[in-house]
Amino acid sequence: MQIEVFPTLGGVPDEAINDKVVIVVDVLRTGTTLAVALACGCLDIIPVLSPEEAIEMKGRLGDERVLLGGERNGLKIPGFDLGNSPLEYQRTGMEHKRLIFTSTNGTRALRRASGAKKVVVAALVNAPAVAQAVAAMEGDVSIICAGEREHLSIEDFWAAGFLVRELLKYNDFSLRDGALVARDYQAYRTDPQEVVLEGFQARQLMEQGFGEDIKFCIQIGIIGLVPLYSGGVIRKL
Amino acid sequence: MQIEVFPTLGGVPDEAINDKVVIVVDVLRTGTTLAVALACGCLDIIPVLSPEEAIEMKGRLGDERVLLGGERNGLKIPGFDLGNSPLEYQRTGMEHKRLIFTSTNGTRALRRASGAKKVVVAALVNAPAVAQAVAAMEGDVSIICAGEREHLSIEDFWAAGFLVRELLKYNDFSLRDGALVARDYQAYRTDPQEVVLEGFQARQLMEQGFGEDIKFCIQIGIIGLVPLYSGGVIRKL
Numbered sequence: 001m002q003i004e005v006f007p008t009l010g011g012v013p014d015e016a017i018n019d020k021v022v023i024v025v026d027v028l029r030t031g032t033t034l035a036v037a038l039a040c041g042c043l044d045i046i047p048v049l050s051p052e053e054a055i056e057m058k059g060r061l062g063d064e065r066v067l068l069g070g071e072r073n074g075l076k077i078p079g080f081d082l083g084n085s086p087l088e089y090q091r092t093g094m095e096h097k098r099l100i101f102t103s104t105n106g107t108r109a110l111r112r113a114s115g116a117k118k119v120v121v122a123a124l125v126n127a128p129a130v131a132q133a134v135a136a137m138e139g140d141v142s143i144i145c146a147g148e149r150e151h152l153s154i155e156d157f158w159a160a161g162f163l164v165r166e167l168l169k170y171n172d173f174s175l176r177d178g179a180l181v182a183r184d185y186q187a188y189r190t191d192p193q194e195v196v197l198e199g200f201q202a203r204q205l206m207e208q209g210f211g212e213d214i215k216f217c218i219q220i221g222i223i224g225l226v227p228l229y230s231g232g233v234i235r236k237l
Numbered sequence: 238m239q240i241e242v243f244p245t246l247g248g249v250p251d252e253a254i255n256d257k258v259v260i261v262v263d264v265l266r267t268g269t270t271l272a273v274a275l276a277c278g279c280l281d282i283i284p285v286l287s288p289e290e291a292i293e294m295k296g297r298l299g300d301e302r303v304l305l306g307g308e309r310n311g312l313k314i315p316g317f318d319l320g321n322s323p324l325e326y327q328r329t330g331m332e333h334k335r336l337i338f339t340s341t342n343g344t345r346a347l348r349r350a351s352g353a354k355k356v357v358v359a360a361l362v363n364a365p366a367v368a369q370a371v372a373a374m375e376g377d378v379s380i381i382c383a384g385e386r387e388h389l390s391i392e393d394f395w396a397a398g399f400l401v402r403e404l405l406k407y408n409d410f411s412l413r414d415g416a417l418v419a420r421d422y423q424a425y426r427t428d429p430q431e432v433v434l435e436g437f438q439a440r441q442l443m444e445q446g447f448g449e450d451i452k453f454c455i456q457i458g459i460i461g462l463v464p465l466y467s468g469g470v471i472r473k474l
Contacts, residue, residue: 004388007415011247013387150250151241154414177391177436178244181422188425199414 002140003167005160005178008147009109016142021134022116023163024229026146027155028201029084029210030106031123032217033069036086038236039223041095045234047107051077054100063098070102074208077102085213086125105153109146110229116142119229120237124159124192128221131166133237141167143179154199155217161186162220192218239377240404242397242415245384246346253379258371259353260400261466263383264392265438266321266447267343268360269454270306273323275473276460278332282471284344288314291337300335307339311445314339322450323362342390346383347466353379356466357474361396361429365458368403370474378404380416391436392454398423399457429455 006012016022025031034045043065048054051072058066069082069089076083082092084103101107106121113119118137122130134141143163145156161182167173168183175183189195196202202214226237243249253259262268271282280302285291288309295303306319306326313320319329321340338344343358350356355374359367371378380400382393398419404410405420412420426432430452433439439451463474 006387007244007389007418008248010249011245011387013247016387148414150243150248150253151413152244152415152418154417157414157418176388177385177394178389180391180435181244181389181394184426185418185422189421198417 001171001173002176003143003164003173003179004176005143005164005182007145007152007157007178008150009112009144010150012112012144017113017116020116020142021137021139022113022119023122023130023134023141023143024109024113024119024146025122025143025156025159026106026109027123027159027217028205029086029213029217030103030146031121032125033084033086033089034101034121034227034234035123035126035223035225036089037094037099038227039225040089043096043098045099045101046232047110047234048100048102049107049111051102054102057100065096066098066100069099072104074204074210085210086216087212105146105148109144113144121227121229121234122159122163124218124220126223126225127159127162128166129224130226131163132170133226135167135170141173148201151200153201155196155201157182158186158189158192158195192220238408238410239413240380240401240410240416241413242380242382242401242419244382244389244394244415245387246349246381247387249349249381254350254353257353257379258374258376259350259356260359260367260371260378260380261346261350261356261383262359262380262393262396263343263346264360264396264454265442266323266450266454267340267383268358269362270321270323270326271338271358271464271471272360272363272460272462273326274331274336275464276462277326280333280335282336282338283469284347284471285337285339286344286348288339291339294337302333303335303337306336309341311441311447322447323453324449342383342385346381350381358464358466358471359396359400361455361457363460363462364396364399365403366461367463368400369407370463372404372407378410385438388437390438392433392438394419395423395426395429395432429457
């Protein structure tokens, strides 16, 4: 069994999706937000590519439990119930709610991964749980970093390295070059806070006043839950 | 001025090419081979995407000085004069020759980069010279790793980190996330031979009997020459 890490979504080949277990990593903030929503009682999450698609789907579902969540350029979308701040989801009653969600990078990566044997969503808050679950799925693993548009995101790549190291605790995976680099980079830069704050997305979130979100997102392993994306819907594994 | 590193060719956005100084990195082996060819007296090199395009272009040029070089899956292409072994180019008389060249990853990356303000080709053998020349070009720098199909190549990413560190000796560039990661990875893994031999491409080349090529390709700075790709042709800067 093999692990490969794709530092950006662009150019991920079909062979890395088909018959593979795919981990989509999005630390700031979609992966964190979705884990929090499920941990706070949200029944299911439908990731969509655009605000228009979200609104259209809400109309089609005609379900009063549905909330619209997500961001564009880090900010809540006009007319939506929630943005992409995990703290906001913690404060909001998510019990028995259903969520339709769109974000700039995370939901695009999820959609790209559909067609894989299994797709799970990871952030630092649930990385240990994700690694444990994925190791039990017994198959080649593709870790896809959501990134920031076509750019590598330092926090996603660091988290990918963390996942590689965790996965190696359970199985004797072979590592392709992307996984080798991510593992070593993560081993070298041991302080996630220091690393994450160097990155483009963290600097942007700080400017937008989301500093508390960043602090929340770097708490490794505080959520023991694995979001599984299957049939177009994300639910607790 | 800014530096960004793209770990793979897939998904490199137009904004990272247009008006940028682009360094295409291909350590094993295209970047090395092209530097050697020029250092051995080759007049110019035309990179093309396919063997068919190479043969067609040779016919069109009708120039007896033209040699066909390149590889598919690491091996010399049937009917071609040369493969993609830098040692082969060193042995062959390249004085006053012209080269039409195609390789699986390197020439694809070069073609992608056309349209940039400047495009140079880098390998470890000429990385210090490339960094010095690029720093003098005064502009944002995109370092594009040729990689191995859609996968990151450990040796290209390491070389990208080396180039970032070299560039910072000359100018006070700001670093996007890809450049931050490459710089730190390279600083952590100090021995290029150890790193390169872990990678997929080196293992494949070893199996194909190209171990001597790898030893040649990791000699940092033995060639003080910068291949510039302009108007579809590569010449010495």
